[in-house]
Amino acid sequence: MTSEFPDRAAPALLALDAAIAATGLHVETRERPKLERVIARSLQPGATRIDDATFRAALCTVRRKPWGSRLMDLTRRAGQVWVTRADTEAAAVSVDDPEPDDARLLSALAPVLRQKLRAQGDTPRVAVENIRADLFDGTGRTLAPAELRTLAVAVADAFALPDADAFAAELEREDASRKDRDTQIEDTARARRREEVLRLREWEKSLVPFSDVPGLLRCSHREALRWIAENRLPVARRVPQADGQERWEFDPTELMALRQQLPQWRREGQETPSRTPLAPDLGNRRVGNAVIAQVAALDRYAAHFRTARALNRRITLVTGPTNSGKSHTALDALARAESGLALAPLRLLAHEFRESLTARGVPTSLATGEERIDVPGSRHLAATVEMCPLNNPVDVAIIDEAQMLTDPDRGAAWTAAIMGAPARHLFILGAPDCIPMVRRIAELCGDPVDEIRLERKSPLVAAERSVSLHELQKHDALIAFSRREVLDLRALLLAQGKRVAVVYGALSPEVRRAEAQRFNDGDADILIATDAIGMGLNLTIRRVVFAALRKYDGNQTRDLNPQEVKQIGGRAGRYGKHEQGVVAVLEGVGSPSFIHAMLAAPPQPIEDMRPQVQPDADIVQAVAAEIGSDSLFGVLVRIRRAVLRRDDPNYRLANMEQAFAIATALEGVADLTLAQRWVYAMCPVDDRDNGIQRLVHWAADHAAGNAVPPPGTGRLPPPERAERTELERAEKRHKRLVAWRWLALRFPEAYVNREEAEATTARLNDWIEDVLRQQSIRARAPRISPFSPDNRASPPGRGKRGAPSKDKRPHRKRR
Template structure:
């Protein structure tokens, strides 16, 4: 018996029994408790009877959830995988028959599904494409030709298309052809990869140990060792041994080709130890790793940038914490130069550099991965680091955020930019942590370095105690480390009347800037952000509050390090707006002493001082020519094995896992040149969003001579009604548009309709911005208020109250 309405429980029981007897409707025992509660709410005070219509309505209320599940089962059996739980629940609400059969339920579902299908696109084809994209995004589901035909007929019916069979048949045929193409691509890719691996293994099996070298060259062991030390005899492969030493292996074909040079080496003695041997012409013979390394020349990477090396470059290293005026110092020098270059880590910052120069009266063009703004007559360019032009000398260049040199994903781009920026005077800006690495790069380039060290313009202090959620004030920034946690915190604060702006990595630069503007203008009281605020974005933050002291870095969940706390916490206390910046931690997350320690910590020593490098298009082509292969997979395999020894004293190969994965997937796409494959391998896609698979489909269309249509927005509900899943879908579509526009700048003949893509991007940005601005967005509020002093639930990222300073839980005792 329910206790929710104790004064109505007995009348509800009597009313239920009477209604069952009167109506003749069958009620399961498991339904009775729910029906009693519904009837209790319906009864007027003092009444113990309800009429037949009310009883039927009560039964319908109780049975709607099971009807929704029944409809899901019926549609799945019929192959209608695009029907959603929300569709079936909306249909169940309209059913007023307490005992409907399957036909009645499906009849209620039909208009709901038809309305949603019509909302999926302006045309039947667009609707089908958007539904397929949503299924692929949400579950990775790819429709079979039969399922696609069923969907096509449903869409055609919703749009009242006259010839639905032709529409469906055409799509089925197209899907069958696409599946055949995908299967062929995969089969071809597998065969080509196998061929490249077999070729490499055959070469490895042909290698001989060092003990065979004197016999092959007809020399003494001592001579062979000396020639190896003089870099005359190439070691084809170095195999690490369990005792810490290496086993050297040699390619007999390479050795035999060098035998004719031995008399000259003996005459030279040790006079030419610094001169590397010229790679022999081996014709069609196997090419060894040492030759590949020499061709790639990544061990002499600085020399690859000929224009920069031809200049008499001078480097000024400007370091300091956040809010110390590094950019202002360098921009003043850049604005006074006849020509210049400003390189930023983010597209948003490249725009800010351009705006700063324009405000100083300097016409400036823009180049980022997916956009170009050409100013006629301009001799200044603002660009992202990866877009650094290497062949046009300028007077002054700026490279910002040099601490990114150690970033595992993008560090190689900073190496290339600092080594290759063709500027007579190069300003390198960064946190103090970057000083040793920048000096090492300057040494490898032979460039002199002078330093400017700046201090913060306003003090930065650590709060003495933790901050609870209800104590957050205007101009506070709350920092989490995942999109989910940011939106959970936002929902909590919105539910309690706070005005909130958000910034996280999945948002476009335009939306991030708009959200920052809302916060700066006072239209939002509190900013909730990830570490995406650590670079760029001028923010008037008074206090930074960490909602987590641990983050997932792509490999593991770990404590924040001093540089991260300083970079993010340093956003507090903007000069001219607040007298000081305060850095705090959210109550229950960890100890304030952790913040104190991180802010006071000296710069962390860099574990590996060798700058990261990776090949470019020229190097890829040179290696391909040397090994006689047009396989990007084969080229990258050889580069990974050959170009840099693990113990190379100067450089280390960057993480190229995504480029390698794309190259592997593209092996089966015919009619793409090696250069085109390399461009695709550099495309910014998110594999968590099936990005590589989508990229292969685009590349296959490109190779077949077909145009690649830009992604659409999909259905966009009214912003005030948008759910979190719809917001996430829009963010994913925006990322796809970024990749599409990036490719459109490089392959305009295949990626047409750039104007349409830019309009779609703007439409998505506006919609996302509107959704985030809506204070009435329906957000789930935790059952227990986070502002309640005796709450038991924890905010996102919250740990045990007895957590260690770094946010770690104390170790559990063994039972």
């Protein structure tokens, strides 16, 4: 027999046998090894016996985990699906009878549940809704009627309501009504989608081939080809063929409507030099798209921004690596201007732009997706890129992080901002990788470009060897690529007595800034972060240490590319704080030579030089009017099918999958205008926590004329006792509040109580920051250190083959 205390093994065994004989309590064979270890720790030197109370306490200690499991089984059978393992474990701790029956266990659980439910909200109804929201967020589960009644009765008991049955009955009626509404929404959506698809198919069946065009227009084959090349005849659809050619199809109704214009076209053709007829493959020449494309005009996207095109714009492209002073150069010019605009990729950076301008004595307002700060008399605005105002000319504008032009989720916003910013002098800031794309956009706009290339103010070097966890020092930043990995590493370092700050994407800008401040002020020795630190946050990092050299990008797990290593690693060695920046890799994760190679690599060529574009509200309305439909689903289907050719030489349609998914789900919500549906489709939600379904529920209440109350905080335990699951729940609630506040700025008549939502957001932020600040948090470290000799090649969140962790799924980027 092995034991942690081999010198006490025999006394513990003797004490155990004696205690069993004295008390008559039954002990399972599988329990004996654990009991011996517990008893060994409590034995005095030389003793071979323990008293009955000590033995009973030891037996309770060993049996608490099975009791928790038994309680989980009992509550599930009773329909209490909202009871968590943390609840049952808390109840098991209070049991002091080593042989309790089920009634005794349930009796211990009852006060734990009453306290939990009472803490879920200020009123019984709010408590029920918060419990339901947590279940829906965590698992997508909705309560069955019997489960809802069980919960309602338990909440009524916790709040000491006089009539629990009446409260439960009221909730059941509301739930049945809600489910009927959801069913009706789904059925209506299905029918409307079918109608739009049939409409599209009927239209496609009505199309005729190019061979029919001369007969319909009573023109020659040569004339038809010329008019197509001149964008006069719309090609309704291009069908790729197996030989690489395209079959052109035309809408006969549209062609017949153009007949009266043919004499004028012929006269104009006689006045211009004759052209060589164009064959259907057309090489690289632009030809007319369908009438939908002509209405949307995405193939002439730059012309969509009329205010910007009316200005004599000049572009200054300022490029350089991290820590080269790009923002300082542009902000000085912006501060000197009489009017100006600063566009940032994140709300946090928009705030920093505003603070920088205010510190220079320039009154500046703020506009982000979820908040506004209007400064009376200000002629400068700091905003997120998506909030770029397009109709108010200014003297100077800044657009930061232009390398985001290639981002698959938000690249179209940078295209729109660069093409549409109504500034006489536009400063575009970014990494050197963005230079070719910005030049291409400037060419499409007809704007002249001058370039300023900056170098780092302090050197950046790659470490010669890897770094172990024990070697991490003050001012080091450890980089992982998921929330789970960050928190696993945090637990390991806290166990070593380190003071730690963390930054990852699920945290709000306010919490990220607070954590960064703790690190900068020396209240935390080490920062653990995801690539969320790659943009923004002024950090006094001396050394960046990568805890992983591969990341899951939403589609696949791949090696980090040079731009990512430079962007993140470039945060090391802040000018004026450290003489140089060092970039290293954690021991067991990969080779330092990889870091050397990435830092030395030239900018990666951009695979597709066509900027991403997507429709806006005006384009959506125009297409809807053209096809005679108020269905956003139908409009987006037509835009995806007809607006841009796949081989368009200038533009490519951005990824609009989430907008399309929201539009599809909203089809069954009656009494929303097309414009309102488009606003909902643009709302930043995370579908990993059922964000689209929640959005549909909110939209249905809005359409019915009901107020949509802001989400609450739910139960917030004392920060020092918060578990990781409770932290994640609070982060999800914050995401809900972000989406709600975003909608409240656009639909204030439906999304009321903004002040309450902002106060709730502040409470959540404070609580989350308090949890992260706790240096004695009870976060459990992994049983096997990710960097132990047995698991050297497996950083947190990955298996030995580098498989992505389960929590890494694509989501909507924060704005």
